[in-house]
Amino acid sequence: MPKVLVVCGATASGKTSLAIACAKKLNTQIISADSLLVYRGLNIGTAKPTDDEKDGVVHHLIDVVDPTKEFSVSDYEKVALPIVERLLAEGKTPIICGGTGFYINSLLYKSQFGNVGANEEIRAHYENVLKENGKEYLHRILKEKDPESAKILHPNDTKRIIRALEIFDVTGKRKSEQKDEPIPRFEFVCVSIDYPREELYNRINLRVENMFQNGLKEEVFGLMKNGVQECSQCMQGIGYKEVIEGIKNGQSDNEIKEIIKKNTRNYAKRQITFFKRMRNHYSLAPTNATADEVLRLL
Known part of the structure; x- marks a missing residue:
């Protein structure tokens, strides 16, 4: 059975760079598994990779949804799964890259209640x-x-x-x-970059500082000016909801930044716990997180 490579893990851990390096080695494509990267116009608060950063590698499921719309896990699976299957049929190794665990699981595992017909x-x-x-x-x-x-x-x-x-x-x-083990659709390997906790938190804090310097507040204003509501699904993402609440409550930029940093750190902890429970999961030290090291696991 052909393998699927999953590059997962905590936010700000370097998933995108590692996935791109692997994709170039394997001459394949990346399927993003991030619940905010799907939205057009959410660039700064999501640390969305630029065209230069993509380095010629095709990325799917980025900038595919209008920010005024909702997009569920089911919607994601419906769009992303055929791409994974097509790449496998072409003899390529699809790379799923992201930190949204339910998106990733929707691709890796068959529905446990698939035999219950629609009513x-x-x-x-x-x-x-x-x-x-x-x-x-x-x-x-x-x-x-x-x-x-x-x-x-x-x-x-x-x-x-x-x-x-x-x-x-x-x-x-x-x-x-349903207690049975979920049924995998494909043979797969999951890798994540395992930074020491303090180092990861420092990376998160730096990312938040950079987001504000790059215009996160202005991005939020622009989205709302273009019809995105405060209650829109995309505005519930970390970074966006704190900016909106901070503006409403008259908080300073520094106060908003500290709240975003705290919420992002808590989210990263949940991500680490989630992904460490996945089967076929390998944690790589930052010094070993290279494409060559990952390819040895396939």
Whole structure:
């Protein structure tokens, strides 16, 4: 079975540079797995790679969604999975690069309830509930029927919420009760760059400082001027929501920066925990995080 390479890990750990170096060695393409990089216009707050940084390597799932729109894990899977499959069919090693764990898992693993057929009547019912009452209300229904799934699924991920409700109504079983090991779609290897915690935090702090110097606040103003609402999904990302709240609360730039740094550090800790639990995962010391070292693992 051909292998897929996943370059994952904490924010600000150097994933993009490593993935690009590997892609050039393998003559392949990169599928981004980042829930904010999909949006057009979110450049500074996402540290979106520039054309120069991409160095001629084709990147997919960057700048594909209007910032006024929502984009779920299901939407991501629908667009990204065919790209992975096409590259494999061409005999290439797809590289999935990013820090959004649920995006990555949606590509690596088959749906555990894939054998539960669609029930159009039940699905239509919940779609109507969503339309009339909103996503928060729909999420509360899931919380009542399947609390564990509700903890995992974000209210914005309405397609998977409806699917979990559909499974419960059809089978009488909670989606979260599925205990079997997830079934991999592909053979894969996951690598991440494992910085000492203090060094990683310093990298995060420096990135936030650079974002403000490069115009993060102006980027937020520009997005809102172009019709992106405060409640838009993309504005819930770290960096964007803190700027909006800070402006509303009259906070100084330094105060906003410190909040972003703190929230980013906490997010990085959650990412590290998530990815270390993945199968076929290798942590590389920064000094060993080279394309040649990664290719030896394939």
